[in-house]
Amino acid sequence: MSDAPPSLDPAQLGAYFDLIEVTSLLRHAVEQQLREAGDLSYVQFQLLARLGDSPSGSHRMTDLADGVVYSRSGLTYQVGLLEKAGLVTRTPSPDDERSTTVTITDAGRERLAEVLPGHVEVVGGLLFEPLSREDVETLAGLLAPVREHMRSTPPRSATPRRRTTGG
Amino acid sequence: MSDAPPSLDPAQLGAYFDLIEVTSLLRHAVEQQLREAGDLSYVQFQLLARLGDSPSGSHRMTDLADGVVYSRSGLTYQVGLLEKAGLVTRTPSPDDERSTTVTITDAGRERLAEVLPGHVEVVGGLLFEPLSREDVETLAGLLAPVREHMRSTPPRSATPRRRTTGG
DNA sequence: TCGACTTGCTTCGAATTCGAAGCAACTGCG
DNA sequence: CGCAGTTGCTTCGAATTCGAAGCAAGTCGA
Numbered sequence: 001m002s003d004a005p006p007s008l009d010p011a012q013l014g015a016y017f018d019l020i021e022v023t024s025l026l027r028h029a030v031e032q033q034l035r036e037a038g039d040l041s042y043v044q045f046q047l048l049a050r051l052g053d054s055p056s057g058s059h060r061m062t063d064l065a066d067g068v069v070y071s072r073s074g075l076t077y078q079v080g081l082l083e084k085a086g087l088v089t090r091t092p093s094p095d096d097e098r099s100t101t102v103t104i105t106d107a108g109r110e111r112l113a114e115v116l117p118g119h120v121e122v123v124g125g126l127l128f129e130p131l132s133r134e135d136v137e138t139l140a141g142l143l144a145p146v147r148e149h150m151r152s153t154p155p156r157s158a159t160p161r162r163r164t165t166g167g
Numbered sequence: 168m169s170d171a172p173p174s175l176d177p178a179q180l181g182a183y184f185d186l187i188e189v190t191s192l193l194r195h196a197v198e199q200q201l202r203e204a205g206d207l208s209y210v211q212f213q214l215l216a217r218l219g220d221s222p223s224g225s226h227r228m229t230d231l232a233d234g235v236v237y238s239r240s241g242l243t244y245q246v247g248l249l250e251k252a253g254l255v256t257r258t259p260s261p262d263d264e265r266s267t268t269v270t271i272t273d274a275g276r277e278r279l280a281e282v283l284p285g286h287v288e289v290v291g292g293l294l295f296e297p298l299s300r301e302d303v304e305t306l307a308g309l310l311a312p313v314r315e316h317m318r319s320t321p322p323r324s325a326t327p328r329r330r331t332t333g334g
Numbered sequence: 335t336c337g338a339c340t341t342g343c344t345t346c347g348a349a350t351t352c353g354a355a356g357c358a359a360c361t362g363c364g
Numbered sequence: 365c366g367c368a369g370t371t372g373c374t375t376c377g378a379a380t381t382c383g384a385a386g387c388a389a390g391t392c393g394a
Contacts, residue, residue: 020190098371240382
């Protein structure tokens with residue numbers, strides 16, 4: 001015994017639950033909009049957006065996967081779909097023969113442009129509607145260090161040892 | 168031509184991206200911990216937690232689905248797994264013959280107790296580590312109204328009409 | 335009471351997801 | 365050069381997800 005009660009503060013719990021619920025609801029809404037406006041899944045949209053944002057319009061597979069927090073195999077699948085739809089191309093990297101460079105096509109940019117206004121509208125209407133400009137800046141200021149912290153924390157070292165011999 | 172650029176502020180974009188990335192990373196980490204500690208998926212854990220939190224230890228299917236932001240059919244599947252594992256029971260509701268009441272069992276509570284400390288540890292270590300107590304309260308204060316707003320906003324009315332008549 | 339509509343859950347099929355395993359290309363060290 | 369280990373991507377199988385369709389029970393108005 002003697003372990004401190006393992007629960008989080010009420011404020012922490014509230015923040016945690018709200019975070020989960022807010023992003024779940026937001027994700028659902030966004031997914032629906034993307035599906036209707038341009039027949040894209042959220043992942044596909046994220047990939048296109050990331051590629052469109054890049055100066056060269058291209059990224060390596062692994063960087064894409066890390067960027068959107070996605071499994072390698074899942075990425076292969078989704079990029080395959082995007083390629084089949086003509087929205088991206090896959091070319092072997094000149095440097096590393098095993099590396100694949102994914103590049104957004106003009107059609108991809110067009111599609112992105114088609115869905116983007118609606119996307120922005122949904123995010124603005126759902127997430128930012130109840131927040132003042134100042135609130136948004138505060139929120140961004142809170143989340144940025146968390147993101148950095150998570151990025152720099154190894155995925156599983158956080159579970160050092162769990163045993164509840166309990167008896 | 169002529170349409171105002173539909174993008175969000177830099178601050179909004181940053182907050183939005185960070186929100187997505189933070190929750191994605193958090194979810195992955197939590198899922199891994201739950202899998203290792205008690206062979207539960209995140210949804211299953213959320214369901215057990217919600218049931219365990221309830222005074223009666225039970226909820227209707229629909230309320231559970233709404234609570235965790237999940238599809239009805241997916242819930243049927245997951246509750247089926249939980250039932251097969253002996254962590255919950257399903258009984259027809261006395262009032263509404265068509266309603267199913269899901270109740271957590273003692274084994275369910277035990278399992279919940281097994282994974283909870285590790286869960287709290289992961290969430291605390293990843294999400295709250297870089298945040299002061301004050302930060303957490305601020306965050307909770309920002310997210311709560313957003314959650315309320317999202318709850319009260321009908322899922323699809325936000326997409327009044329998607330058409331880019333464009334020409 | 336009857337009939338249309340709604341509500342609550344499940345079944346079904348298709349799509350998506352992940353991790354493990356496999357394969358090819360690189361890197362380091364002798 | 366040649367071998368062990370790493371890295372990058374894909375293939376594979378199993379599990380999970382969703383929406384549509386189906387079915388039973390409940391509700392409302394005439």
